[in-house]
Amino acid sequence: MFKSISAAAATLAISVACLVLLPAGQRVEAQSAGMFVNAVDLDIVPAERDAFLAAIKENGAASVKEPGCKRFDIINLNSDPNHVFLYEVYDNEAALKAHRETDHFKKYAATTAKMVAKREARQMTVIASNAK
Structure with missing residues:
Protein backbone atom coordinates (compact mmCIF):
# COMPACT_ATOMS: atom_id res chain seq x y z
CA MET A 1 0.00 0.00 0.00
CA PHE A 2 2.81 2.43 0.84
CA LYS A 3 4.53 1.61 -2.46
CA SER A 4 1.44 2.64 -4.48
CA ILE A 5 1.05 5.86 -2.46
CA SER A 6 4.76 6.62 -2.92
CA ALA A 7 4.52 5.93 -6.67
CA ALA A 8 1.48 8.19 -7.00
CA ALA A 9 3.20 10.95 -5.03
CA ALA A 10 6.33 10.64 -7.16
CA THR A 11 4.29 10.80 -10.39
CA LEU A 12 2.43 13.88 -9.15
CA ALA A 13 5.68 15.57 -8.11
CA ILE A 14 7.27 14.91 -11.51
CA SER A 15 4.18 16.20 -13.35
CA VAL A 16 4.11 19.41 -11.30
CA ALA A 17 7.85 19.92 -11.78
CA CYS A 18 7.51 19.53 -15.56
CA LEU A 19 4.65 22.01 -15.67
CA VAL A 20 6.49 24.56 -13.52
CA LEU A 21 9.68 24.22 -15.53
CA LEU A 22 8.00 24.80 -18.90
CA PRO A 23 8.48 28.30 -20.34
CA ALA A 24 5.40 30.47 -19.77
CA GLY A 25 4.07 30.25 -23.36
CA GLN A 26 4.31 26.47 -23.39
CA ARG A 27 2.71 26.25 -19.95
CA VAL A 28 -0.37 28.11 -21.23
CA GLU A 29 -0.66 25.83 -24.27
CA ALA A 30 -0.24 22.73 -22.12
CA GLN A 31 -3.22 23.84 -20.01
CA SER A 32 -5.54 24.90 -22.83
Whole structure:
Protein backbone atom coordinates (compact mmCIF):
# COMPACT_ATOMS: atom_id res chain seq x y z
CA MET A 1 0.00 0.00 0.00
CA PHE A 2 2.81 2.43 0.84
CA LYS A 3 4.53 1.61 -2.46
CA SER A 4 1.44 2.64 -4.48
CA ILE A 5 1.05 5.86 -2.46
CA SER A 6 4.76 6.62 -2.92
CA ALA A 7 4.52 5.93 -6.67
CA ALA A 8 1.48 8.19 -7.00
CA ALA A 9 3.20 10.95 -5.03
CA ALA A 10 6.33 10.64 -7.16
CA THR A 11 4.29 10.80 -10.39
CA LEU A 12 2.43 13.88 -9.15
CA ALA A 13 5.68 15.57 -8.11
CA ILE A 14 7.27 14.91 -11.51
CA SER A 15 4.18 16.20 -13.35
CA VAL A 16 4.11 19.41 -11.30
CA ALA A 17 7.85 19.92 -11.78
CA CYS A 18 7.51 19.53 -15.56
CA LEU A 19 4.65 22.01 -15.67
CA VAL A 20 6.49 24.56 -13.52
CA LEU A 21 9.68 24.22 -15.53
CA LEU A 22 8.00 24.80 -18.90
CA PRO A 23 8.48 28.30 -20.34
CA ALA A 24 5.40 30.47 -19.77
CA GLY A 25 4.07 30.25 -23.36
CA GLN A 26 4.31 26.47 -23.39
CA ARG A 27 2.71 26.25 -19.95
CA VAL A 28 -0.37 28.11 -21.23
CA GLU A 29 -0.66 25.83 -24.27
CA ALA A 30 -0.24 22.73 -22.12
CA GLN A 31 -3.22 23.84 -20.01
CA SER A 32 -5.54 24.90 -22.83
CA ALA A 33 -7.12 22.15 -24.90
CA GLY A 34 -9.17 24.08 -27.50
CA MET A 35 -8.22 25.99 -30.59
CA PHE A 36 -9.06 29.69 -30.91
CA VAL A 37 -11.76 30.75 -33.38
CA ASN A 38 -12.37 34.18 -34.84
CA ALA A 39 -15.87 34.23 -36.35
CA VAL A 40 -16.68 37.37 -38.33
CA ASP A 41 -19.94 38.48 -39.95
CA LEU A 42 -19.49 41.09 -42.67
CA ASP A 43 -22.05 43.05 -44.66
CA ILE A 44 -20.37 44.16 -47.87
CA VAL A 45 -21.30 47.30 -49.82
CA PRO A 46 -23.06 45.76 -52.86
CA ALA A 47 -21.07 47.72 -55.46
CA GLU A 48 -17.81 46.53 -53.81
CA ARG A 49 -18.64 42.81 -53.57
CA ASP A 50 -16.35 41.55 -56.35
CA ALA A 51 -13.40 43.65 -55.20
CA PHE A 52 -13.97 42.59 -51.59
CA LEU A 53 -14.10 38.90 -52.51
CA ALA A 54 -10.82 39.19 -54.43
CA ALA A 55 -9.15 40.87 -51.43
CA ILE A 56 -10.47 38.43 -48.81
CA LYS A 57 -9.54 35.39 -50.94
CA GLU A 58 -5.98 36.71 -51.22
CA ASN A 59 -5.83 37.35 -47.46
CA GLY A 60 -7.28 33.92 -46.64
CA ALA A 61 -4.84 32.07 -48.90
CA ALA A 62 -1.90 33.86 -47.28
CA SER A 63 -3.31 33.37 -43.77
CA VAL A 64 -3.33 29.57 -43.86
CA LYS A 65 0.41 29.67 -44.61
CA GLU A 66 1.01 31.29 -41.20
CA PRO A 67 2.32 28.84 -38.57
CA GLY A 68 -0.56 29.42 -36.10
CA CYS A 69 -3.46 29.50 -38.58
CA LYS A 70 -5.24 26.17 -39.06
CA ARG A 71 -8.24 27.21 -41.14
CA PHE A 72 -9.59 30.29 -42.93
CA ASP A 73 -13.01 29.75 -44.49
CA ILE A 74 -14.84 32.43 -46.46
CA ILE A 75 -18.56 31.68 -46.51
CA ASN A 76 -21.38 33.47 -48.33
CA LEU A 77 -24.93 33.54 -46.96
CA ASN A 78 -27.23 31.95 -49.56
CA SER A 79 -30.06 34.39 -48.89
CA ASP A 80 -27.81 37.48 -49.08
CA PRO A 81 -24.89 37.63 -51.55
CA ASN A 82 -23.52 40.68 -49.72
CA HIS A 83 -23.19 38.91 -46.37
CA VAL A 84 -19.89 37.10 -45.83
CA PHE A 85 -18.94 34.98 -42.83
CA LEU A 86 -15.31 34.29 -41.96
CA TYR A 87 -14.44 31.22 -39.90
CA GLU A 88 -10.81 31.43 -38.82
CA VAL A 89 -9.15 28.81 -36.60
CA TYR A 90 -5.85 29.51 -34.83
CA ASP A 91 -3.71 27.63 -32.32
CA ASN A 92 -4.39 30.35 -29.76
CA GLU A 93 -5.21 34.04 -29.38
CA ALA A 94 -1.55 34.99 -29.82
CA ALA A 95 -1.63 33.44 -33.33
CA LEU A 96 -4.64 35.62 -34.23
CA LYS A 97 -2.81 38.69 -32.94
CA ALA A 98 0.26 37.72 -34.99
CA HIS A 99 -2.00 37.32 -38.06
CA ARG A 100 -3.21 40.89 -37.65
CA GLU A 101 0.40 42.11 -37.77
CA THR A 102 1.20 40.49 -41.14
CA ASP A 103 1.68 42.54 -44.28
CA HIS A 104 -1.06 40.65 -46.12
CA PHE A 105 -3.62 41.38 -43.36
CA LYS A 106 -2.67 45.06 -43.25
CA LYS A 107 -3.05 45.22 -47.05
CA TYR A 108 -6.48 43.52 -46.82
CA ALA A 109 -7.64 45.85 -44.03
CA ALA A 110 -6.56 48.98 -45.91
CA THR A 111 -8.02 47.78 -49.23
CA THR A 112 -11.42 46.79 -47.83
CA ALA A 113 -11.94 49.48 -45.17
CA LYS A 114 -14.63 51.27 -47.19
CA MET A 115 -16.10 48.08 -48.68
CA VAL A 116 -17.52 46.78 -45.40
CA ALA A 117 -20.81 48.31 -44.22
CA LYS A 118 -20.98 46.29 -40.99
CA ARG A 119 -18.55 44.02 -39.14
CA GLU A 120 -19.22 41.84 -36.10
CA ALA A 121 -16.44 39.60 -34.74
CA ARG A 122 -16.73 36.98 -32.03
CA GLN A 123 -13.86 35.05 -30.49
CA MET A 124 -14.55 31.47 -29.43
CA THR A 125 -12.76 28.36 -28.20
CA VAL A 126 -13.30 24.98 -29.84
CA ILE A 127 -14.70 22.43 -27.39
CA ALA A 128 -14.95 19.58 -29.89
CA SER A 129 -14.29 19.35 -33.61
CA ASN A 130 -16.13 16.67 -35.56
CA ALA A 131 -15.09 16.30 -39.17
CA LYS A 132 -14.96 13.57 -41.75
